[in-house]
Amino acid sequence: MSAAQQLRRGAIYAVSLPQADDFAFWRDRARQLLQCDVPPDRVAWVEPGATGSLFSHGRARLPVPGEGARQVRASKAFLQAAKSAICHSDPERFALLYRLLWRLQSAPRIMEDCADPDIRRLDELTRSVRRDIHKMRAFVRFRCVEGEEGVEHYVAWFEPEHHILRTNAGFFVRRFTNMRWSILTPRGSIHWDGEVLREGPPARKGDAPQGDAAEDLWRRYYASIFNPARLKVGAMLSEMPRKYWKNMPEAELIPSLVAGAQAREARMVETGGARFAERPATLEDIASGIAGCRNCPIGALETRAVAGEGPQGAPLMIVGEQPGDQEELAGHPFVGPAGQLLDGHLWQAGIDRSSAYVTNAVKHFKYTMRGKRRLHQNPAAKEIDTCRWWLEGERALVRPKLVLALGASAARGILGRTVSIASTRGAPIPLDDGSELWVTAHPSYLLRLDGEARDEQERLFASDLAAVQARLAELAQG
Amino acid sequence: MAQKSIIEKLAILADAAKYDASCASSGTAKKNSKGGAGIGSTEGMGICHSYAPDGRCISLLKILLTNHCIFDCHYCVNRKSSNVERARFTPREVADLTLSFYRRNYIEGLFLSSGIIKSSDHTMEQMVEVARILREEHDFCGYIHLKTIPEADPGLIHQAGLLADRVSINVELPTDAGLTRLAPDKDARRIEGTMGGMKLAIAQARDERKRFKHAPRFAPGGQSTQMIVGADDASDADIVGKASTLYDRFRLRRVYYSAFSPIPDASAVLPLKRPPLIREHRLYQSDWLMRFYGFAPHEVVQATGADGNLPLDIDPKLAWALKFREQFPVDVNRSSREMLLRVPGLGTRAVGRILASRRHRTLRLDDVARLTVSIARVRPFICAADWRPTMLTDRDDLKSLIVPRQEQLELFA
Numbered sequence: 050m051s052a053a054q055q056l057r058r059g060a061i062y063a064v065s066l067p068q069a070d071d072f073a074f075w076r077d078r079a080r081q082l083l084q085c086d087v088p089p090d091r092v093a094w095v096e097p098g099a100t101g102s103l104f105s106h107g108r109a110r111l112p113v114p115g116e117g118a119r120q121v122r123a124s125k126a127f128l129q130a131a132k133s134a135i136c137h138s139d140p141e142r143f144a145l146l147y148r149l150l151w152r153l154q155s156a157p158r159i160m161e162d163c164a165d166p167d168i169r170r171l172d173e174l175t176r177s178v179r180r181d182i183h184k185m186r187a188f189v190r191f192r193c194v195e196g197e198e199g200v201e202h203y204v205a206w207f208e209p210e211h212h213i214l215r216t217n218a219g220f221f222v223r224r225f226t227n228m229r230w231s232i233l234t235p236r237g238s239i240h241w242d243g244e245v246l247r248e249g250p251p252a253r254k255g256d257a258p259q260g261d262a263a264e265d266l267w268r269r270y271y272a273s274i275f276n277p278a279r280l281k282v283g284a285m286l287s288e289m290p291r292k293y294w295k296n297m298p299e300a301e302l303i304p305s306l307v308a309g310a311q312a313r314e315a316r317m318v319e320t321g322g323a324r325f326a327e328r329p330a331t332l333e334d335i336a337s338g339i340a341g342c343r344n345c346p347i348g349a350l351e352t353r354a355v356a357g358e359g360p361q362g363a364p365l366m367i368v369g370e371q372p373g374d375q376e377e378l379a380g381h382p383f384v385g386p387a388g389q390l391l392d393g394h395l396w397q398a399g400i401d402r403s404s405a406y407v408t409n410a411v412k413h414f415k416y417t418m419r420g421k422r423r424l425h426q427n428p429a430a431k432e433i434d435t436c437r438w439w440l441e442g443e444r445a446l447v448r449p450k451l452v453l454a455l456g457a458s459a460a461r462g463i464l465g466r467t468v469s470i471a472s473t474r475g476a477p478i479p480l481d482d483g484s485e486l487w488v489t490a491h492p493s494y495l496l497r498l499d500g501e502a503r504d505e506q507e508r509l510f511a512s513d514l515a516a517v518q519a520r521l522a523e524l525a526q527g
Numbered sequence: 528m529a530q531k532s533i534i535e536k537l538a539i540l541a542d543a544a545k546y547d548a549s550c551a552s553s554g555t556a557k558k559n560s561k562g563g564a565g566i567g568s569t570e571g572m573g574i575c576h577s578y579a580p581d582g583r584c585i586s587l588l589k590i591l592l593t594n595h596c597i598f599d600c601h602y603c604v605n606r607k608s609s610n611v612e613r614a615r616f617t618p619r620e621v622a623d624l625t626l627s628f629y630r631r632n633y634i635e636g637l638f639l640s641s642g643i644i645k646s647s648d649h650t651m652e653q654m655v656e657v658a659r660i661l662r663e664e665h666d667f668c669g670y671i672h673l674k675t676i677p678e679a680d681p682g683l684i685h686q687a688g689l690l691a692d693r694v695s696i697n698v699e700l701p702t703d704a705g706l707t708r709l710a711p712d713k714d715a716r717r718i719e720g721t722m723g724g725m726k727l728a729i730a731q732a733r734d735e736r737k738r739f740k741h742a743p744r745f746a747p748g749g750q751s752t753q754m755i756v757g758a759d760d761a762s763d764a765d766i767v768g769k770a771s772t773l774y775d776r777f778r779l780r781r782v783y784y785s786a787f788s789p790i791p792d793a794s795a796v797l798p799l800k801r802p803p804l805i806r807e808h809r810l811y812q813s814d815w816l817m818r819f820y821g822f823a824p825h826e827v828v829q830a831t832g833a834d835g836n837l838p839l840d841i842d843p844k845l846a847w848a849l850k851f852r853e854q855f856p857v858d859v860n861r862s863s864r865e866m867l868l869r870v871p872g873l874g875t876r877a878v879g880r881i882l883a884s885r886r887h888r889t890l891r892l893d894d895v896a897r898l899t900v901s902i903a904r905v906r907p908f909i910c911a912a913d914w915r916p917t918m919l920t921d922r923d924d925l926k927s928l929i930v931p932r933q934e935q936l937e938l939f940a
Contacts, residue, residue, distance in 0.1 A: 162887040163880035164894040187574045191631045203630060223559035224568040228630060263627050269534050270628075273541035274589060275579040279786070279804055284582025288575065299577055307580045430608035434601075466599050466711040467608075481708065 062087060062111055065095045066143070069236075070212040072135045079147050080121045084114035089151050094143030123153055126160045134174040136212045145170055181211045186220055188293050191230060192261040203230040206257035206296055214239060218246055233257050264298040271299040277310035329442045332361060338439065339412040345435040347413040347428065352377050357408025357443055365400070365521060366449035367391075368440070368459040370491055371411035374423050382407050387493040391455070394492070394507075398514035400521070406447045410454075410462030411436045433461050450484050450524045451477075453517055456491030474513055477520065487520070489513035531614055537624065539614040543594040543605055544640060548753055548785040552586045552635035552670040555692040555748035565666030566629060567636070569692065573670070574635055587638040587672060588625055592616055592653055596642030600699070600710035602758045602787060605642045615644070618656040625661060629669055636670030636692070637661070643676065651679035651687070658690035672748070677713075677721040684721060685745075688728055693748035693780070696722050701769045705759035722777045725750050729778070749780035756807055758787040762835030763806070764828045767813055771824035774817070784810045809837040816844060819875055820868045841926065845871040848908060849926055858910040859890050872904035 064078045075094075082092055123131075131146050149167050152159055162168055191203035203225070214232070218239050221232065231240040233252035240247045285303075294300035329335045336356035342348050355372035358381060367383075375385035383391055395402050410433055416423040428436075440462050444452070454460040461467050463486050464478070470490055477485035490513075495506050531539075553573030560566050575584030593615035594605040604611055616624075625637045639657055643650050654673055661667040673691040675684050688694050696718055700706045703715045725746070732745030752773060756766065770782045786807040813830070816822040830847040831837050838846050848855060848871045857866045859881055867878045880898045884890060892914040896902035907916045907925060 158887065161883045164884045164888065164890070164897050169897060183572075183574070187576050189632050193631070205632070220568075220570070223561055223570075225566050225630070225632075226560040226562075227564060227566055261631065263631055266534055266537060266624070267628060267631070267633050269538050270541050270588070270590075271577065271579065271585065273538045274545045274585060276545045276581045276583075279581045279583075281582030281804075282580055285578040285580050288584065289578040297577065303580055310580065430599075431610065434608065464711070465601065465708070481704070 059091070061091055061093055063093045063095055064111070064143075066097065069096045069098075069138075070136045070215060072132050075135060075143060075146070076131075078111070079150055081111060081114060082147070083121050083150060083154070084118035085112040087112065089144065089148040092144065092147060094140075094147070096140060096143070121150070121154070122157065123150060124157060124160055127153060130160075130171055130175050133178050134171055136178045136216055137174045138211045139174060142174060145174070178211050178213060181209055182213050182217050184293065185209050185213060185217050188289075188297060189221075189232060190297055192258040193263070194258050196229065200229060203228055204257050205230070205232045206252070206254050207232060207234050208296065209234055209236070212236060215248070222246060261298075268299050268302055272302055272306060275306055277306075277313035280307065280310045282307060328445070329439075332357070332443065332446055335439055335442050335446075342412065342439070344438075345432040347371075347411060347415045347432055350413065350415065352414045352416075353380055354412045355380060355382055355409065355414075356412070357406055357447075358382060359406030359408075359447075360404065361406075361447055363404060363406040363447055364450045364524065365405040365517075366444065366447055366452045367402075367405050367407045367455065368452060368462060369407075369409045369455045370458040370493075371409050371428055372414045373425055373493075374414065374416070377414040382409055386496060387491070390492040390495060394511055394514055397511060398518045400514065400518050406443070406449060408440070408443055410440060410459045412439055428458060430461065430467065433458055434465065437462055437465065444482070444484075448482070448484075451517065451521055452480070452484060452486045454486060454488045456494065459491070460486070460488045474509070475516060485520075487513065487517050533620060533624070536614040536616055536620075537590070539612055540591045540594060540616060541589065543591050543611070543642075544589045544638075546604065546785060547589060547638070547640060547674075548583075548783040549672070549695065549751055549781065550584060550586045550589060550638060551693075551751075551781065552672075553748075554780060555670060556744060558668050560666070560668045563666045563668065565668060566626075567668030569635075569668070569670050576632065576634055586635045587670060588628055588634045588636070589638040590616070590621065590624075590640075592618070592621060592639060592641035592650070592657065593644055594642045595644050597645075598643050598710070598712040600713065602699075602709055602755055618653055618660060621657045622660040622665070625669075626665060626667065629667070634669075636672070638672040638674075640674035641676075643678075647676045647678035648680050648683060651676050651683040655683055655686045655690065658687065662690050670748075675721070675725075677718045681721075681724060684725070685728060688725065688732075688746040689743055691746055691748075693751060694725060694746045695751045695753070696725070697753045698722075698769070698773065699753070699755060700759055701754050701756075701761040701766045702759065705761060709758060719777075722750065722752070722773075722779075726777045750777065751779055751781040751783060752777075753783040753785055756784050756786050756810060762831070763810060763813070763837045764831045764835035766810060767817075767824055767827050767831075770814060771817060782814065784814075803839060805839050806837075809839065809843060813837060813843045820844070821865055822847075842871070844869070845904075855908045856910045856916050857908060859895055860885055860910075860912065870905060870908045872901055872908075873899060 062082065066074055068074070127149065134142055134146060145167060149159070149171060152167070159165065160168060163172070185207060189205045189207050191205045194202050194204060196202035214234055214237055221230065222241055225241070227243060229242050231238060233256055235251055238249040238252045240249060294303070329338050339354040339356060342354065355376050369383060372382060373385045373387065376382055376388070382388070392402060411428045414423070415426045415428050415432070417426055418424070452463055454463055457467060457470060460473070463480070468488065470488060473488040474490070477487055480486055490506060490510055492510070495503060495510060498506055551573055552569070553571065555569050557570055559568035559570070573586055575586045577585040579585060591605070593613070594611065595613050595615060596605045596607055599607045621637070621639065625634070628634045629636070637657070639654055641650050641654055658671050658673060661671065671691045672693045672695065673687045675687050675694050675696050677696050684694075698718055699710055699713065706713055706715050729746050729749060732743065735742035736744065754766065754769070766784070773779050773782055784807050786804055813827045816827055817824060826847065827843060829850060830843045837843050848869065854866070854869065857870050859867065864878060864882060867873055867881060868875065873881070877899045881890065881895065884894065884898065888894065889912045892902065892906070892911045895905065895909065895911055899905055906914070910916070
């Protein structure tokens with residue numbers, strides 16, 4: 050029976066491919082079949098290892114095209130897509146490609162018609178192959194073993210979804226050129242010795258090394274870079290589906306990281322301290338609020354909170370550091386030795402304390418016990434920052450035109466950053482709300498000095514207060 | 528105090544780096560290690576080697592050289608007054624760690640940032656040293672992103688550009704007032720000055736490469752920046768405006784948004800509630816609209832509500848379409864690419880396919896359905912051969928017809 054007769058009788062032709070991703074072989078056979086006008090439904094394509102369909106034993110020999118058989122045409126776009134789609138694991142891919150090639154002969158621009166079902170399927174195949182190639186580049190994990198002569202050999206086990214190993218080898222060669230490495234997969238393996246790429250038989254997971262010292266570091270990195278405050282498991286799963294997890298050392302941490310995230314975030318917020326409610330609306334609210342405030346360790350000392358004193362709407366606000374021993378006992382700011390010194394200087398400068406609002410950057414007394422005495426301790430920057438909540442509340446209610454900060458702690462309470470007294474004293478610092486800040490030393494600093502140093506500092510202090518008084522007078526007029 | 532081991536330092540310094548949003552490893556020049564002595568390649572498209580449960584990809588080894596810092600920025604976990612545990616890597620330790628991870632295909636390269644130790648110059652020198660060891664001693668061809676310090680000497684910043692694929696300088700906050708308030712040691716003018724210098728150097732190097740084959744590369748991946756969202760009271764309109772100025776003035780490749788997230792030992796000046804994560808997402812969407820969909824910044828601002836913020840329940844493109852209904856429906860068989868890109872639910876890819884397909888057939892609603900993800904979203908805004916949404920587009924309750932009914936769950940509200 051001649052080939053032409055076979056074709057007329059509706060014979061089925063079977064084409065067995067030597068390799069699952071052999072594009073050149075498919076192209077040659079497809080061209081041959083097409084030149085003999087064998088329609089797509091008469092060809093059965095069989096890939097190696099396939100169990101075989103009903104027609105896979107097609108007895109008919111492939112027809113040979115005669116002299117002057119027609120030219121087979123294929124667009125560049127088709128060839129490009131076909132080369133990629135042939136790597137897909139779908140057994141129907143060869144038939145799809147042949148069907149499209151068949152249709153291309155009469156409709157050369159069919160590739161542009163994205164609404165066509167065959168074109169859409171081809172697009173799906175190429176996309177999923179591209180994704181698999183990309184994921185292999187991303188998720189291959191090498192493990193280092195000591196080879197002969199102490200040369201390091203990097204071996205990876207990977208399970209790709211499609212027949213992409215050969216196509217993808219070039220990427221690994223270009224990237225790890227000066228390394229010896231092997232990638233083992235269930236569909237075959239590749240080995241690079243620094244110069245030549247060899248192909249090997251399919252491998253099993255047991256052939257690859259089981260661990261690597263660097264994996265502990267990598268897992269620690271993975272756990273640390275994860276931000277528990279923004280758990281988005283769905284986003285992770287869409288890019289790194291579970292099927293890849295088994296060969297990635299870091300993936301074993303995921304369940305515990307997810308489970309622990311909420312607790313970790315709660316702890317972060319907890320150590321962040323400061324969970325305040327609404328801004329207080331009156332000075333009385335602030336006074337009662339600070340009494341119960343335990344947002345920093347000073348509050349937890351259970352001392353009496355000392356509220357600010359003075360008229361709401363006072364043009365001048367005087368801010369100290371924190372209540373001392375006597376202030377805490379009395380419940381009023383600046384009544385101890387430092388307060389008396391301050392009163393003296395205010396009187397000399399002509400500032401009326403009763404018309405100013407007097408308060409502290411920190412509302413509770415911080416101390417350590419030394420025998421029977423409570424010894425003053427400086428508040429930490431964080432404690433000042435925590436207490437800014439109250440100080441800002443007071444500023445918002447009193448709305449002073451001028452704030453006088455006594456000492457660095459008070460300045461930090463207003464500005465939120467630490468400044469040096471020496472470089473900021475004697476000149477106004479503009480504040481957000483249009484008022485201004487003047488910084489000077491704390492009176493208790495003067496109390497700790499003697500002799501000439503004390504005289505010098507008292508003089509500076511007095512001149513600062515005089516400048517403030519002058520500025521207040523200016524503001525009152527303007 | 529006992530010396531910390533590498534793994535302990537890694538834990539501290541990776542933890543400190545996790546608030547940086549950027550991790551892209553794409554968009555740089557193609558290079559590989561063929562013919563070289565080392566390893567590494569960059570082939571245009573970046574690769575994400577892993578994903579953390581926060582949904583962010585892990586592409587680069589993102590660490591700080593040290594988290595000691597002399598600055599006191601309130602939103603930052605590493606600020607001077609914070610009492611987090613501190614650690615410090617030597618440049619060589621960072622280089623070794625990078626190579627060890629790279630050889631095992633864990634990463635695409637290194638993203639190095641740092642707290643400021645001693646001085647800005649000293650810190651920048653150390654960071655440049657890491658890049659130098661990798662590039663010169665190990666002939667490393669992988670990706671390097673250096674976060675530069677605007678206060679450092681311009682010569683050092685230039686060296687960073689010569690060694691790195693991408694450099695970035697954070698603007699930190701969308702408004703100058705916010706910066707003065709929350710990052711008192713930083714200066715907006717200084718940051719912009721450095722960015723401007725970087726832009727010139729990148730453009731100049733690109734120009735030289737065109738003329739001379741062996742002219743040195745300078746940050747072939749361009750420069751990027753990052754803004755913290757929700758730490759001050761800047762509205763989305765402010766942020767979008769700022770981002771578009773940055774894109775225009777400094778030719779940035781990306782502006783990253785980082786939703787302010789509760790950090791251990793947070794400062795008390797910060798807002799008490801973190802912004803919803805979805806806000807960050809909406810800002811990225813608006814960023815996409817400007818970069819790929821032909822929206823002008825003022826058009827994105829048109830999509831914001833009365834408070835200047837983008838609506839959280841719907842995406843900015845849909846918000847814009849609902850406000851400007853007179854522009855719709857758009858005929859899929861005749862309209863321009865620009866108009867098709869304005870249709871909510873049609874992405875650049877779908878628009879490309881519509882344009883290609885309509886040369887071969889007159890598109891019906893079914894055809895469009897095959898080319899898009901969800902025809903239900905698209906339907907009210909388009910005309911096809913057999914479809915005209917006459918009543919739909921004018922309906923008052925259109926929004927409720929399109930927007931999926933379920934609420935986005937705020938896991939930790």
